[in-house]
Amino acid sequence: MKIALDAMGGDFGPPNLVGGAVLALREYRRIGKLFLVGDTSQIEAELKKHRCNDPRVEIVHASQVVDMSDRAVEAVRRKKDSSVSRAVDLVKHGQADAIVSAGHTGAAVAASKIKLRTLPGIDRPGIAAILPTETNVFVLIDAGANIDARPEHLFQYAIMGSVYSRHVLGYARPSVGLISLGEEDVKGNELTKEVFKMLRVSSLNFRGNIEGRHLFENPVEVVVCDGFVGNVILKTSESIAVAIFAWLKHELQKNAKRAVGAALAKEAFRTIHRKTNYEEYGGSPLLGVNGICIIAHGASTPLAIKNALRVAVESVEHQVNPHIIEEVQRYHETTAPLERAIH
Amino acid sequence: MKIALDAMGGDFGPPNLVGGAVLALREYRRIGKLFLVGDTSQIEAELKKHRCNDPRVEIVHASQVVDMSDRAVEAVRRKKDSSVSRAVDLVKHGQADAIVSAGHTGAAVAASKIKLRTLPGIDRPGIAAILPTETNVFVLIDAGANIDARPEHLFQYAIMGSVYSRHVLGYARPSVGLISLGEEDVKGNELTKEVFKMLRVSSLNFRGNIEGRHLFENPVEVVVCDGFVGNVILKTSESIAVAIFAWLKHELQKNAKRAVGAALAKEAFRTIHRKTNYEEYGGSPLLGVNGICIIAHGASTPLAIKNALRVAVESVEHQVNPHIIEEVQRYHETTAPLERAIH
Numbered sequence: 153m154k155i156a157l158d159a160m161g162g163d164f165g166p167p168n169l170v171g172g173a174v175l176a177l178r179e180y181r182r183i184g185k186l187f188l189v190g191d192t193s194q195i196e197a198e199l200k201k202h203r204c205n206d207p208r209v210e211i212v213h214a215s216q217v218v219d220m221s222d223r224a225v226e227a228v229r230r231k232k233d234s235s236v237s238r239a240v241d242l243v244k245h246g247q248a249d250a251i252v253s254a255g256h257t258g259a260a261v262a263a264s265k266i267k268l269r270t271l272p273g274i275d276r277p278g279i280a281a282i283l284p285t286e287t288n289v290f291v292l293i294d295a296g297a298n299i300d301a302r303p304e305h306l307f308q309y310a311i312m313g314s315v316y317s318r319h320v321l322g323y324a325r326p327s328v329g330l331i332s333l334g335e336e337d338v339k340g341n342e343l344t345k346e347v348f349k350m351l352r353v354s355s356l357n358f359r360g361n362i363e364g365r366h367l368f369e370n371p372v373e374v375v376v377c378d379g380f381v382g383n384v385i386l387k388t389s390e391s392i393a394v395a396i397f398a399w400l401k402h403e404l405q406k407n408a409k410r411a412v413g414a415a416l417a418k419e420a421f422r423t424i425h426r427k428t429n430y431e432e433y434g435g436s437p438l439l440g441v442n443g444i445c446i447i448a449h450g451a452s453t454p455l456a457i458k459n460a461l462r463v464a465v466e467s468v469e470h471q472v473n474p475h476i477i478e479e480v481q482r483y484h485e486t487t488a489p490l491e492r493a494i495h
Numbered sequence: 496m497k498i499a500l501d502a503m504g505g506d507f508g509p510p511n512l513v514g515g516a517v518l519a520l521r522e523y524r525r526i527g528k529l530f531l532v533g534d535t536s537q538i539e540a541e542l543k544k545h546r547c548n549d550p551r552v553e554i555v556h557a558s559q560v561v562d563m564s565d566r567a568v569e570a571v572r573r574k575k576d577s578s579v580s581r582a583v584d585l586v587k588h589g590q591a592d593a594i595v596s597a598g599h600t601g602a603a604v605a606a607s608k609i610k611l612r613t614l615p616g617i618d619r620p621g622i623a624a625i626l627p628t629e630t631n632v633f634v635l636i637d638a639g640a641n642i643d644a645r646p647e648h649l650f651q652y653a654i655m656g657s658v659y660s661r662h663v664l665g666y667a668r669p670s671v672g673l674i675s676l677g678e679e680d681v682k683g684n685e686l687t688k689e690v691f692k693m694l695r696v697s698s699l700n701f702r703g704n705i706e707g708r709h710l711f712e713n714p715v716e717v718v719v720c721d722g723f724v725g726n727v728i729l730k731t732s733e734s735i736a737v738a739i740f741a742w743l744k745h746e747l748q749k750n751a752k753r754a755v756g757a758a759l760a761k762e763a764f765r766t767i768h769r770k771t772n773y774e775e776y777g778g779s780p781l782l783g784v785n786g787i788c789i790i791a792h793g794a795s796t797p798l799a800i801k802n803a804l805r806v807a808v809e810s811v812e813h814q815v816n817p818h819i820i821e822e823v824q825r826y827h828e829t830t831a832p833l834e835r836a837i838h
Binding site: 220221222223257258285286296299300331333334335336337338339340341342363364365366367368369377379380381383384385386387388389390391392393394395396398399400402403404406409410412413414415416417418419420421423424427428 | 770
């Protein structure tokens with residue numbers, strides 16, 4: 153398969169991106185071609201540093217980069233030769249099977265939406281982040297693609313998240329929860345109250361409202377929320393996990409007894425740290441566009457980029473888009489008329 | 496001083512609430528009178544269990560309880576004899592200096608807003624949650640009082656959070672951050688973009704947008720967001736902290752070597768666990784009402800209720816309301832005309 157990596161986006165630019173690409177090439181033989189899209193000389197310099205002359209690499213030059221301060225849609229319209237636009241073009245023209253970007257999330261979403269278009273029946277794409285529970289993982293959708301969401305968008309996220317959970321994560325009948333302020337039906341804001349009504353009459357395995365406090369304790373398999381809230385959940389989770397480990401580390405270094413204890417328990421810390429480390433998850437699929445786009449963390453390390461490329465490989469293998477189309481269509485044929493009858 | 500405790504609200508009812516009251520009476524001699532508001536026979540039974548016949552306790556009978564499934568404003572209007580309404584009445588009529596409730600948050604907010612009214616210049620009260628960093632704490636406002644917020648509400652939260660941070664937490668010139676999707680000025684939803692403009696021209700120490708990932712790492716002293724987002728942050732933070740400790744505990748029990756390590760490092764775990772345990776914080780002041788109202792966690796343990804009563808005691812001592820009134824007035828005299836001139 154062929155993957156296109158935006159080799160310029162992200163907080164740390166080509167060093168981390170090309171570094172991650174080199175790791176992925178070593179590990180994933182299924183990658184038949186890896187397009188590195190961006191400034192040729194910078195990419196070549198990084199490849200040289202890693203002594204990488206893997207024949208599967210192909211550099212595609214792009215003269216522009218979307219800055220974090222650019223407005224998303226404007227950036228796509230005006231910077232025609234940006235690395236993210238060029239990378240999406242490769243997917244659009246069938247030259248690549250998937251794109252990975254760690255750059256400006258809004259620009260990657262806008263470029264994918266404008267160039268690849270959304271799937272039939274889907275109004276807005278949503279980012280499906282995979283988060284850990286003690287024994288498994290769940291899907292959080294939308295993790296930041298769609299900031300001012302309408303009820304039908306969240307409803308479509310519930311469908312897409314369920315399809316992803318079933319076909320990629322292997323849950324037979326994934327349970328769906330709607331992020332709100334309390335479990336009771338009456339709790340929520342204007343947006344969630346509308347979505348609640350739609351989900352209740354749907355054929356999805358809807359469990360009702362859930363609160364942030366149940367996310368990691370009694371989780372459902374699909375967590376639905378708007379992109380602003382989802383992004384806050386994602387970033388807050390990362391932040392507190394990092395903070396707890398940092399605080400614990402300092403406390404464990406405070407005296408010799410604790411340090412010995414920490415050394416003996418090292419493997420336990422390592423297991424949990426790995427579980428809560430976003431670098432291990434790498435990237436989140438942007439569901440709902442007609443193509444495969446993986447959104448990586450802006451602050452991605454080479455390890456995170458490698459894992460984002462792994463998510464791209466898996467997404468190409470799983471091909472969830474036909475299932476999403478089918479499920480949305482089935483919804484329109486069955487539940488939608490019922491819902492209209494109720495209203 | 497005199498405190499009124501809604502002795503019925505909360506997920507576990509009178510046992511935890513009266514249990515917490517008994518702990519607080521033992522510890523805080525500054526409480527001169529503690530009104531326990533609710534069903535007399537249930538409260539008496541709980542007091543008896545604890546062999547508590549402290550003369551500072553006064554039971555105020557209330558025949559109704561607001562259920563978690565009630566709608567907030569309706570509950571206040573229709574259940575006139577609810578424990579939360581009766582408790583707020585005690586503050587309204589000057590019989591108590593503060594109220595503490597672990598019940599339906601919306602009902603406690605609505606009862607306070609309707610009966611006590613908001614302070615001059617404040618449109619909506621906001622919950623100021625206190626969250627830990629490694630070395631200190633910060634204020635998150637609004638943590639769930641105002642679900643469908645407008646820009647001016649968030650601006651008022653920034654003022655109130657700053658006053659609280661200065662007068663109660665002791666920060667000389669508290670920095671203010673606005674929760675958004677990226678640090679750049681252009682990032683955010685319709686609500687936050689408007690608030691950003693207002694904060695930028697204000698005399699507050701505004702640091703711009705902040706992301707969830709900076710909350711616990713490079714925190715500002717006042718974090719501003721709408722009540723839906725704030726509640727999600729609060730609950731998610733609790734959830735992930737609880738989850739990490741549970742996962743770590745299981746991992747540490749997996750073999751004898753790790754168990755020995757855990758025993759040696761016990762004090763380090765205890766310190767961090769205490770820091771991340773909401774029970775230690777107890778309750779959050781509802782800022783912006785003309786009186787003192789402390790919102791405790793629905794799932795409060797007796798320890799959490801004791802600490803919520805401590806927050807009430809401290810709030811009575813600090814009296815931030817006159818400072819809020821002064822600060823809002825100063826804003827209207829100085830920044831507001833400037834802002835109008837700009838628009």
